Amino acid sequence: MHSKTTFDFGLIGLGVMGRNFILNVADNGFKAIGYDLSQDQVNALREEGGNPEQVNATTNLKEFVDSLSLPRKIMLLVPAGPIVDKVIEQLLAHISEGDIIVDGGNSFFEDTDRREAYLREKKINFFGAGVSGGAEGARKGPSIMPGGSTEAYKEIQPVFEAVAAKYKGAPCVAYLGPKSAGNYVKMVHNGIEYGLMQLTAEFYDLLQRIGGFSNDQLAETYNRWNQGRLQSFLVEISSEIFQKEDELGSGRLLDQILDKGKQKGTGKWTSQNAMDLGIPVPTIDIAVSMRAISALKQERLKADSLYSRPTIQKKDAAELVDMCEASLYFAFVITYAQGLHQLAEASREYGYQLNLAVVSRIWRAGCIIRAGMLEDIANAFEKEPGLPNLILSEHFIGELQKAVPSVRQLVALAATSGVPMPALSSTLSYFDSYTDGRLPMNLVQAQRDYFGSHTYERLDREGTFHTEW
Incomplete structure (x- = not known):
């Protein structure tokens, strides 16, 4: 690379995510340069970018850093963990005070706090x-969910607002709070994502087993739901998945996919925290x-052969679909409620100063958990900023109340038919306990007092009291 262009934005890690992100930055009028150890990745970006004055890449770290305008804005899209620390150390040899490093990966929030404190001492944002x-x-x-220094955010704000998804013209990015606020919000976003994915899968299973739905009927049902109050990315893509033909065999691809779920840990972190x-x-x-x-496939197959299952209780298809729509709406709302409740408590505990209306708004487009109901959720927190739980929101009380009878019927129907619906069942138990x-x-x-004198x-x-039982 011999270009003497000064670039506005730098990105380290030119895998698919990195390459796509930097091309998005360049499309929005910012000159961007990428860095990767792999010459192939560098070549791929140069080729796709077309104009080296607008978007370029190098395998030389010093050259990469030196070509950036001050304060340097460098984003990392590398795997979470030790690699992030390694890249930061390599960068420290070349960057200067006031420069900005953004970790765009799914880093654990405590690692972000540690890195932020370490770099603040070196006057790096x-x-x-x-x-x-x-x-x-x-x-x-x-x-995009950023957290860190408010002053430094002003430097990177124009780039982020330009590249972020837009919802009715508003960019789906906002400064969320100090330290690891951004990573924490993304972690909970991923936890909510786990919940919504499990729910959409459970309703697919139920409609198939109890309603006898074909893939085409499932596609049509989910597509119809996506036109209404269940409008969401996950419902929309499920509808498309049901229709995908298997290119390696006959029939639909979904029917050939092994039922073993994998995970990268962000959902687990949400639960643990x-x-x-x-x-x-x-x-x-x-x-x-x-x-x-699901990962215990062999054990499940063995247990399946050892235990008999109850007879499936059949249900009128139209009635079943209506019950499912109401129940899935109920369960979606309560999954968001749980995640946002966690965010409210974390904000107090870790000093994030999160605004839950803002968090809900930046989830309305671009992200995996985007859904039409987030507009109502954002409005609920706008109206009552101190709302402890969405279940207590005026807007949702009536809607949830109307949906509950369907949820009860569906959980009972699934239980008597031996169709596992653990996410829906636990959502109902949570609701019943909370209310x-x-x-x-x-x-x-x-x-506790009897065996441990815990009072x-x-x-x-x-x-407080103690009894000699």
Whole structure:
């Protein structure tokens, strides 16, 4: 590379996500340069970019850094973990005070806090920025969730607002808060994603087994749902997946895909951290567990042969679809409610100062969990900024109340038919527990005091008590 162009934006890691993101930056009028150890990746970007004055790439780190305008804006799209630390150390030899490094990977939020503190001492601005939307989102407009220094954000804001997805003209990016606020929001986004994916899969299973739906009927049903209040990326792509023909055999591709779910850990982090914070997110928890159960394929096949299953209870197709639509709406709302409840608590615990209306708004386009209902969710938090849980929002009380009878019927129908719907069942249990003024935890407290002298509180007087049982 012999160009003397000064570039506005640099990106390290030219895999599919990185290449697509940098091309998006260049398309929006910013001169961008990429860096990768692989000459093939560098060549691929140069070829696709076309104009080396607008978008270029190199395998020489010093050349990459020296070609950037000040303060340098460098984004990393490399695998989370030790590689991020390694790249930061390599960059420190070449960059200067005031420069900005953005980690666009799915880094664990505590790692982001550590890196941010370390680089602040060296007067380098560090951002953790969640980027959602997959490879296509990176190219055409992702949802971006940045957290870090407010002052430094002003430098990178024009680039991020230009490349982000737009919802009715508004960019799906916003400064979310200090330190690891951006990475934390992306982590919970991914937890919600696990929940919504598990739910869409459970309803597919139920419609197939109890309703006897064909792939075409499933495609038509999900497509119709996507035109209404269930409008969302995951419902939309499910409809398309049902229609995909198998190029390696006959029939539909979905029917040949092995039922073993894989995971990269972000859903698990959401569950683990929710437990640390004492916030219940059972729909997300069970979605993580179901990927683990699905991985036990051989054991499941053996158990399937050892136990008989109940007879499927048939149901009128039209009635079943209506019950499913109401139940999936209910479960989607409550999955978002759980994730946003966790964000509210994390914001207090970690000092993020998150605005949940803003978080909901930047999820309306570009990201995997984008859905029409996020507009209503954003409005609910706009109206009541201190709202502890979406279940308590005026807008949703009526809608959830109307949907509950369908959910109860469906959970009962699935249970008597032996069709597992763990995410829907746990969503209903969560709702029933959250909306119940009296839970049997008094017995648990009595047991704790009985065997461990842990004390208990009373309904009729103040203070803590212990009984010699």
